[in-house]
Each structure stands twice: as structure tokens, then as C-alpha cells.
Amino acid sequence: MESASAEPALPLPFEDLAPFLDWALETERARIEKKVTASMGEVRSFYDAMMPRLKEILDYLESCFDQEMPPPDRRLFLLSLSLVEVSSLVELYRQRESIEACDPLRFLQF
Amino acid sequence: MREKQWAEKYPDLGTAPLPAEPYISDEFFALERDLVFYRNWIIVGRVDEIPEAGDYFVRDVAICKASILVIRGSDGVVRSFHNVCSHRSNKLVLDKRGSCAGGMYCHFHNWLYSDKGALVRVPDEENFFDFDKRDHGLKPVITDTCGGFVFIHLHPEPVETLHDYLDGISDRLNDQHFHEMTLMQTYGVTESANWKVGLDAQNELYHFPFQHRWISGDSLLMNDKKQCRYRDVTLYNYHSAWSCEYDPVSKPTPLKAALFKINKKTRTSRLPRMIGDTELFTLFPNFAIVVMRVGGVMTSYLTYQFWPSTVDSTLWEIRIHFRKPQTARELLQQEYYKCITRDTLQEDTASHETVHKGLVSRANSHMILQDNEIAIRHFHKVLQDRVGLHLN
Known part of the structure; x- marks a missing residue:
């Protein structure tokens, strides 16, 4: 076992978000793929877990912005990016059936 | 309102x-290629994509089957060239963007061009006939800028300057x-x-x-x-x-x-x-x-x-x-x-x-x-x- 295994996956105040770590994805492509393959229930659970913590998350990230983030901070930041990615589905479309659009991955040509 | x-x-x-008809006609499309895309100022990118001397990007103008190299020279000037070697017409720069401190080599016979498009070095130059490197720089494409946007004009003789072409909208872009x-x-x-x-x-x-x-x-x-x-x-x-x-x-x-x-x-x-x-x-x-x-x-x-x-x-x-x-x-x-x-x-x-x-x-x-x-x-x-x- 590496010693890193002792490190928490997320910053301590946000450890309760650990069940959603599969949303901590580095690339826009991965976040889109996660959004389009997750069930609507999974998307809502993630959104509902993140939204009440957003102010706290923003305050926390402020202190480490523009620096090399330690992995737990980085994961928290990536969770925030996924929250932004899914927000229109939860808040505006509300259901996938409302979406009349091309496959989002078609936009990632470059 | x-x-x-x-x-x-x-x-x-x-x-x-x-x-x-103009959306679906092959004939209209051919006219657009010859009279619109070949003969108008078109945007290929921005000057801030290439801030340093030697920085370049390549823009394909597919309708005209053209590959355009836009490069900032060591004198700070942004120029455009056909991205084609003067020797046997190989594609010169293969990546989409980059920086060339020492010039650009053609991968075919190692002809070397400067960041101003001049032909600098030709391997085995003595074996060519009546050959003067100064005659064989990259083929320039007319280039100008407005509001930081780089415009090119593929036809070598524009009927109007970029300023005239943009009419009053250039002031609004510059603002x-x-x-x-x-x-x-x-x-x-x-x-x-x-x-x-x-x-x-x-x-x-x-x-x-x-x-x-x-x-x-x-x-x-x-x-x-x-x-x-x-x-x-x-x-x-x-x-x-x-x-x-x-x-x-x-x-x-x-x-x-x-x-x-x-x-x-x-x-x-x-x-x-x-x-x-x-x-x-x-x-x-x-x-x-x-x-x-x-x-x-x-x-x-x-x-x-x-x-x-x-x-x-x-x-x-x-x-x-x-x-x-x-x-x-x-x-x-x-x-x-x-x-x-x-x-x-x-x-x-x-x-x-x-x-x-x-x-x-x-x-x-x-x-x-x-x-x-x-x-x-x-x-x-x-x-x-x-x-x-x-x-x-």
C-alpha cells in the first residue's frame, strides 16, 4: 500500500461528498459522457448533494485558486465542474425527453 | 420596439x-467558391493566437482546397502563406499550430523557410538549374487585420482594401x-x-x-x-x-x-x-x-x-x-x-x-x-x- 492511501479523497469538510467521486472527471468529454449515460435519478442525486454545499465549496476553492491543487482539492473542483455540466439537465430541461439537440460529443472535434 | x-x-x-435554390444548388455553390470565398476578405484567426515571433497557426479553407499558414515574423508582422513547399508542393507545416524558432522545414527534401516566408536553405542546391533561392519563397497570401482578427484575401488582387470592405463596421469592431x-x-x-x-x-x-x-x-x-x-x-x-x-x-x-x-x-x-x-x-x-x-x-x-x-x-x-x-x-x-x-x-x-x-x-x-x-x-x-x- 502506498502512503497516499491515507490521504482523504476530498478535503475534510467535504468528505460526505465521497459517494459522488465518480463525477470527479478531468475532461469535458468525460463529464459529458457521464451526464448522458447516468440515469436521471443519479444526476439528480449528485445535483441535490452538491447544490447546498456550493457556497462552502466556492469559499474553500478561493483559497487554493491559481495554485497547483492537491489531489483532494482538485477532485472537489472537478465535482463543481460536473455540477455545472449537469445543471441545465436538472434545472431547465428537467427530463431528457425535452432535449432536441445533436449529440454533445459532436462538438468536441478539436 | x-x-x-x-x-x-x-x-x-x-x-x-x-x-x-442557393442552399442546395451545386452550381450556386461553385459560384460561391469562385466569387465569394476566393474573392473576399475572410477571417482565419486572431493575432493573439500567435503573440510571439515564430508563432504560427494553419487554417484550412476547405471550399478552396487551400491550407493557409499564418505566422508572426521576427519583425512582429503577421503574414500568411500557402502552406505548400515551393519545390514539389508538399504540405509544409503538418500541425495545426506551433512555433518555429529556427524556421520551417519541408519534410520531403528539407527545404528551409524563414518565419517571413523566405527560402533560406536548399540541400544540394548546386544540383539545380538556373536556381535562385530568392525566387522561391512561400507563396504569400494577402493579409490584413482589424480588431485583432486576421483577414486573408485568396485572390492576389483584391478589388478593395480591408478597410473599405469592412465599411463602418470596423470602428465598432475596434471598440x-x-x-x-x-x-x-x-x-x-x-x-x-x-x-x-x-x-x-x-x-x-x-x-x-x-x-x-x-x-x-x-x-x-x-x-x-x-x-x-x-x-x-x-x-x-x-x-x-x-x-x-x-x-x-x-x-x-x-x-x-x-x-x-x-x-x-x-x-x-x-x-x-x-x-x-x-x-x-x-x-x-x-x-x-x-x-x-x-x-x-x-x-x-x-x-x-x-x-x-x-x-x-x-x-x-x-x-x-x-x-x-x-x-x-x-x-x-x-x-x-x-x-x-x-x-x-x-x-x-x-x-x-x-x-x-x-x-x-x-x-x-x-x-x-x-x-x-x-x-x-x-x-x-x-x-x-x-x-x-x-x-x-
Whole structure:
């Protein structure tokens, strides 16, 4: 076992978000793929877990912005990016059936 | 916000339906290639993509089968060349962008060119006949800039300067402080549609509350009949500009409210306004700039470029620019705006393709335009003038 295994996956105040770590994805492509393959229930659970913590998350990230983030901070930041990615589905479309659009991955040509 | 006011402002444009043929005709497409894309100033990128001497990018102009190398020389000047070796016409630079401190080598026979396009070194030069390197630099392409945008003119003898071509719109571009923002995201989508279908759709507000009813249908300021109206439309010789306002009191989503710190007080006081003026500039033939002043919070601009490859296939390139974020909150605000924009444009792509299918079916010989679609009318008049073919 590496010693890193002792490190928490997320910053301590946000450890309760650990069940959603599969949303901590580095690339826009991965976040889109996660959004389009997750069930609507999974998307809502993630959104509902993140939204009440957003102010706290923003305050926390402020202190480490523009620096090399330690992995737990980085994961928290990536969770925030996924929250932004899914927000229109939860808040505006509300259901996938409302979406009349091309496959989002078609936009990632470059 | 009177009805039909733009047709009153520009009565010469008329109000007749426009022919559908230019979207689907191979003959019209060939004329567009020869008389529009070969013989107009077209944007290939921005000067801030190549800030240092030796920095370059390559732009393919598919309709003209041209690969254009845009490079900043050691003297600071931005030049364009055909990306083709003078020897046996091999493609010179193979990557899309980069920097060449020591010049550019052709991979075929190692001919070396300087960052000003001069041929510098030729292996086994003595074995050529009546050969002078000074005669064999890269083939230059006429280049000029405005507002930081790099324009090229493929035909070697433009009938007008870039300044004349841009008409009065150049002053408005120069006022925009584009250089203060940086490219945050580039999207590209290859659409099964004629290049003008997408350009037209971005050139009118009429569709906004309908096509985008979920994603952003209530964000624009509308009249009491729930219709979008422009605050201004100005038509230039070839180009057009319109502006509109976002609705300062539309109810933000929970995430938007949290990211932008919008509460009931800031929302209804109109100050600071969540989003201020939006302007769209359409630069003939294939470029549009959307400037958004998100009052007091951020400013951004989007560019759209529609690159035809065939009559029914188009690369739509979308670039999103912001000021460099100073805080995590700003970065997430920008990410939010980026995602909403992408969601919106995905809806557009879907309809560009269904519209094109409808056009190809020839069910309609014409399209009917209303007053909110006046910029489309203007564009097509310019286009028909340029190709010298006036269809009814």
C-alpha cells in the first residue's frame, strides 16, 4: 500500500461528498459522457448533494485558486465542474425527453 | 420596439420571399467558391493566437482546397502563406499550430523557410538549374487585420482594401476590446447542412424563445407578446450588426443565482444587471461575433465561423472568449456560461440539419422572412450581388 492511501479523497469538510467521486472527471468529454449515460435519478442525486454545499465549496476553492491543487482539492473542483455540466439537465430541461439537440460529443472535434 | 420597423429603415431590401435554390444548388455553390470565398476578405484567426515571433497557426479553407499558414515574423508582422513547399508542393507545416524558432522545414527534401516566408536553405542546391533561392519563397497570401482578427484575401488582387470592405463596421469592431479576453474553448461540429443554414439561424432572434424554450427561452428581453425585438439593426455594405437586451428580471436558475450571487434585490433593481447588451456582428461571408456584456460580472465574446466543404457539409467552428478568471467563482461562472452556450448550440445544430433536409426536399421553393429576419435578407442580397446571380 502506498502512503497516499491515507490521504482523504476530498478535503475534510467535504468528505460526505465521497459517494459522488465518480463525477470527479478531468475532461469535458468525460463529464459529458457521464451526464448522458447516468440515469436521471443519479444526476439528480449528485445535483441535490452538491447544490447546498456550493457556497462552502466556492469559499474553500478561493483559497487554493491559481495554485497547483492537491489531489483532494482538485477532485472537489472537478465535482463543481460536473455540477455545472449537469445543471441545465436538472434545472431547465428537467427530463431528457425535452432535449432536441445533436449529440454533445459532436462538438468536441478539436 | 415597433413592428416591421427594420423594413421601414431599409426599404430597398423589400419584403419578398427568398429563393431556396442557393442552399442546395451545386452550381450556386461553385459560384460561391469562385466569387465569394476566393474573392473576399475572410477571417482565419486572431493575432493573439500567435503573440510571439515564430508563432504560427494553419487554417484550412476547405471550399478552396487551400491550407493557409499564418505566422508572426521576427519583425512582429503577421503574414500568411500557402502552406505548400515551393519545390514539389508538399504540405509544409503538418500541425495545426506551433512555433518555429529556427524556421520551417519541408519534410520531403528539407527545404528551409524563414518565419517571413523566405527560402533560406536548399540541400544540394548546386544540383539545380538556373536556381535562385530568392525566387522561391512561400507563396504569400494577402493579409490584413482589424480588431485583432486576421483577414486573408485568396485572390492576389483584391478589388478593395480591408478597410473599405469592412465599411463602418470596423470602428465598432475596434471598440470592443477583444484583446482583453482570451480563448477559453473551441468547439467544432461538422453539420450535414449548407453553410448558410447555420449562419442564417444565428443571424436572427425570432427562433430564440421557441427553439431554445427550455434552455434560454426567457432570458432575452421580450415585448408584451413574448416576442424578441432588436434594439438596433444596422446594415453595412456587406455586413450587419444587431443588438438586443437580456431580460434583467428573468428568474435565474438556482445554480446561476448561486454562482452569480443574484438575489431578489439585485434581480429587480436592474443594477447591477445580470446581463447587459448583446450585439451580434455578421461579417460577410462566413463569420459572426456575439459580444455579451454581462454587466459588472464578466464580458465575453463568441465567434462563429461556417466553413463549407461541400454544398451540404459544413464545419461550424465556435470559439468562446473570456477575461482570464481571477477566482474559482469566476472560472465556474465562465464554465456555466460555456455549458449553457454549448447546450443551446447543440439545439441549433439539430435544427440546421433538419432545415437542410427540408430544403433538399424542394417542398418549398422559397422561404418567407419576417422583420426580425432582416439581417438574413440583407446577407442574401449581398451574396446574390457577389455571385452576380439574382434569383427570384
